[in-house]
Amino acid sequence: MKINHAFILIFILLNIRSNAQSQVIINPLIHLPKDSIESKTLISDLNNFLSLAQQRNEENKFVLPEKKTETFLFLNEIKDIQKSKQNNKEFFFKPYLTNVARLSETQYLIQISYIGTSDSNAILRASFNLLADKVNNSFLFQSPLYQNTKHWKTLRLDNTIFHYKDSINQKKIQSYKKLVSSFDKKLNLKSITTEFYCCENLMEAEKIIGVDYKADYNGRTSGVRDVHFDKKEIIVLGNNNADFNHFDEHDLWHDRLSLVVDRSKVNKPVDEGCAYLYGGSWGLSWGKIWKEFKLQVTNNRDVDWAAIKETPIYFKTNNYNNSVDYIVNALLVKKIEREKGFSGIWELLNIGPVEKGNEKYYQTLEKLTGITKSNYNKEVWKLIDSEK
Numbered sequence: 001m002k003i004n005h006a007f008i009l010i011f012i013l014l015n016i017r018s019n020a021q022s023q024v025i026i027n028p029l030i031h032l033p034k035d036s037i038e039s040k041t042l043i044s045d046l047n048n049f050l051s052l053a054q055q056r057n058e059e060n061k062f063v064l065p066e067k068k069t070e071t072f073l074f075l076n077e078i079k080d081i082q083k084s085k086q087n088n089k090e091f092f093f094k095p096y097l098t099n100v101a102r103l104s105e106t107q108y109l110i111q112i113s114y115i116g117t118s119d120s121n122a123i124l125r126a127s128f129n130l131l132a133d134k135v136n137n138s139f140l141f142q143s144p145l146y147q148n149t150k151h152w153k154t155l156r157l158d159n160t161i162f163h164y165k166d167s168i169n170q171k172k173i174q175s176y177k178k179l180v181s182s183f184d185k186k187l188n189l190k191s192i193t194t195e196f197y198c199c200e201n202l203m204e205a206e207k208i209i210g211v212d213y214k215a216d217y218n219g220r221t222s223g224v225r226d227v228h229f230d231k232k233e234i235i236v237l238g239n240n241n242a243d244f245n246h247f248d249e250h251d252l253w254h255d256r257l258s259l260v261v262d263r264s265k266v267n268k269p270v271d272e273g274c275a276y277l278y279g280g281s282w283g284l285s286w287g288k289i290w291k292e293f294k295l296q297v298t299n300n301r302d303v304d305w306a307a308i309k310e311t312p313i314y315f316k317t318n319n320y321n322n323s324v325d326y327i328v329n330a331l332l333v334k335k336i337e338r339e340k341g342f343s344g345i346w347e348l349l350n351i352g353p354v355e356k357g358n359e360k361y362y363q364t365l366e367k368l369t370g371i372t373k374s375n376y377n378k379e380v381w382k383l384i385d386s387e388k
Helices: 005-022 036-052 065-078 145-149 170-187 202-209 249-258 268-279 286-296 305-310 324-340 342-349 359-369 376-386
Strands: 094-104 107-118 121-135 138-142 153-157 160-164 193-198 211-214 223-229 232-238 314-317 320-323
Touching: 005 036, 036 094, 036 107, 036 121, 036 138, 065 121, 065 138, 065 145, 065 202, 065 211, 065 223, 065 232, 145 202, 153 170, 160 170, 170 249, 170 268, 202 211, 202 223, 202 232, 249 268, 268 286, 268 320, 268 324, 268 342, 286 314, 286 320, 286 324, 305 324, 305 376, 320 324, 324 342, 324 359, 324 376, 342 359, 359 376
Parallel strands: 160 193, 193 232
Antiparallel strands: 094 107, 107 121, 121 138, 121 211, 153 160, 223 232, 314 320
């Protein structure tokens, strides 16, 4: 096999350029470790960590192994951090080392800010905190998540762990556990540990991960951050949920499914149909969603459900849009589960992403229910008319 040496050279040069652009700029006033060898090693390993942060999380060899999942949360926040769409530059924002603080004989707090300049103006993109741990004469890095929450209270129920500051809603936790149990039984999901960190708002959630500031979230106060690796899932709630007073049943279905299969690989309308049927949406139960669907959509008997699969239409609940096709899929999910069990839903769910014409969808639907592309409209009307 011939090797294109020019291509290999270009690839190497691009990697060298990328690594160089990711190297931290050190303020001469910063107090680095007094030991010059240790200082040089720390900076070198930090540069390697930041460079590999732009790759897949699993490829970063400078992550502390026992804190991988926590640190993957941090790495998700630093992806593409140097890019500027406004300035059309790949490496517009430069990493500036702003602080190195020794916490113990083997650990340092590292603070980094990504700053770009335009027309002599400094533009701050983000500021991060992370921990550097000395291991066998080199440094590995971790999110400060554990360090920032080690004095929080902890509640463990089976494979679910809740971290919180003051109090926790035990009743809501029991509701959550009951629904998780039903979803996991359907999905045959076992041995996954889920950890919740309950925060008041997005700013607090980001801060405990290691994000002091990120321009992308300027003005935003609510959000959730999550990551899954191996058999551990971490969810940081920054949506007015310091006491775990609420959770979204619809999104909970999506979350548990994502632990089994990448949701980008499943058929979205079927996935959403499950989520609507099992968890409602926008804070409303399936029953209330269904009532609005009938009121707003089914009063028009000229609706062509097959056409809607190709050109979606929507109806509103609580001022939010709901796809009509997702509701139809919820009815089909209900029928399939009644007749074939969840294994039938799993088969339809895993036909792959939506494609024009939906041929795989109709082929599998016919196999499971006898509903074909040609009689789809008629059969959907039957399901609608029979649904209470």
